[in-house]
Amino acid sequence: MSDQYALPDILERMYENQLALEAALMELTLWVEQRGSAEVGENVRGALHAIGENAGHIKQGLARLKVTQQQ
Numbered sequence: 001m002s003d004q005y006a007l008p009d010i011l012e013r014m015y016e017n018q019l020a021l022e023a024a025l026m027e028l029t030l031w032v033e034q035r036g037s038a039e040v041g042e043n044v045r046g047a048l049h050a051i052g053e054n055a056g057h058i059k060q061g062l063a064r065l066k067v068t069q070q071q
Contacts, residue, residue, distance in 0.1 A: 015059065015062060
């Protein structure tokens, strides 16, 4: 199997997609809030908080996985 399809690399790309989606959602949240939908903005910010919390755990798990596979 090619190295580009190794599990750590696939998970890294999924993590990068998560960060991109988080950034896109934040842009949309700001746009919605500027148009007076504070309640919608609050709801989305709650979801973004969960995404941010999970991102740190994912990044640490990826780092450990890469170290384990290199050994």
